[in-house]
Amino acid sequence: MDSFTNFLKQLSKTTGSKFNLVESNGCEIFKGFNMKNCEVISLNLSLNNKKVRLYIPKQYENNSKLLEYIITDKYKNMVSSNQKMIINILDGEKVDSNIIKNSLTFISQKCNLFIINVDGNKIEALDVINKLYEDFEMMSVIYKDDIVIIGSFDELEEHVKGIRESIICDLYCKCYISISNPISDYKNIRKSYFEALESMALGKKFCIKGEIYYYKNTLLARIIHNLKSDVKDELMCKFEDKLSGFDKDMIFTIQEFFRCELNISNTAKKLYIHRNTLIYRLNKLKKDTGFDIRNFHESVIFIVIFYLWKEKNSKYF
Structure with missing residues (x-):
């Protein structure tokens, strides 16, 4: 935004036109004159879905349409240029560090990169995101089969949930x-992209509930994914039929029990069942598989087996 403001300052100086550019929330992007005691005209502009208002002194009215065109065209080109910059970074191409710093001024604020994958129209999905965050400092681009977002978000989890629901x-x-x-240095952008990409692949592979995957929470999935194939085959040969024989209630119970960190009371509340019903299911699981997942050590082994089964039987989820 700093480079855009500098452009506006230069535009005003070069053309000799006075104007103010103000966001819909009242925040000034550029102030070229004092509107008090001055007759002004105003125009509504759209800068890549960001709604702004252009104020011009009445005496410069003849320049209004030209200013509107120059400002919107410049912003469009800057957005396109920034998107190209992000794509170049993700492709591993060399990009001038000063250009990155000027474009991603928020990166020093500990920002995040996340990947959004949709089975619908990616352009429409990107448009939904841009409308949600028209007054927010971030970068968004369609890269390969996904949408990549880079921005500094307080309450990250709430933002991510809101984007997905929208x-x-x-x-x-x-x-x-x-x-x-989190990213605190532009040099880590590409590394962060591959972290998010790996999280996406593992989240889908192991059918992790919620469809929102954090790299920091995928260590277990990464360990299981990298087990030797003979170990995987041995475990599945012994337990696959037993797990496949469980109904959906039992599978859902297992998932919630691990999600609630082996807490019986919390799991029962989440499942809307009586505590005794949950205990009955856990006892049945122990009888059929030999694992009492109320015991920490046994639960660690069982969750590895359960993840491998989920990987192989994604049709259940």
Whole structure:
């Protein structure tokens, strides 16, 4: 935004035109004159879905349409240029560090990169996101099969959930989101992209519930994914039929029990069942598989087996 403001300052100086550019929330992007005691005209502009208002002294009215065109065209080109910059970074191409710093001024604020994958129209999904964050400092671009977002978000989890819900409600399509570890240096952008990409692949592979995957929470999935194939085959040969014989209630119970960190009371509340019903199911699981997942050590082994089964039987989820 700093480079855009500098452009506006130069535009005003070069053309000799006075104008103010103000966001819909009242925040001034550029102030070229004092509007007090001055007759002004105003125009509504759209800068890549960001709604702004252009104020011009009445005496410069003849320049209004030209200013509107120059400002909107410049912003469009800057957005396009920034998107190209992000794509070049993700492709591993060398990009001038000063250009990155000027374009991603928020990166020093500990920002996040996340990938959004939809089974619908990616351009429409990106449009939904841009409308949600028209007054927000971030970068968004379609890269390969996904949408990549870079921005500094307070309450990251709430933002991610909101984006996913908006896309699902507006476009009626499935939406998956994966989030890298925080970025504090532009040099880590590409690394963070691959973290989010790996999280997306593992989240889908192991059918992790919620369709929102954090890289920091995928260590277990990464360990299981990298087990030797003979170990995987041995475990599945012994337990696959037993797990496949469980109904959906039992599978859902297992998932919630691990999600609630082996807490019986919390799991029962989440499942809306009586505590005794949950205990009955856990006892049945122990009888059929030999694992009492109320015991920490046994639960660690069982969750590895359960993940491998989920990987092989994604049709159940």
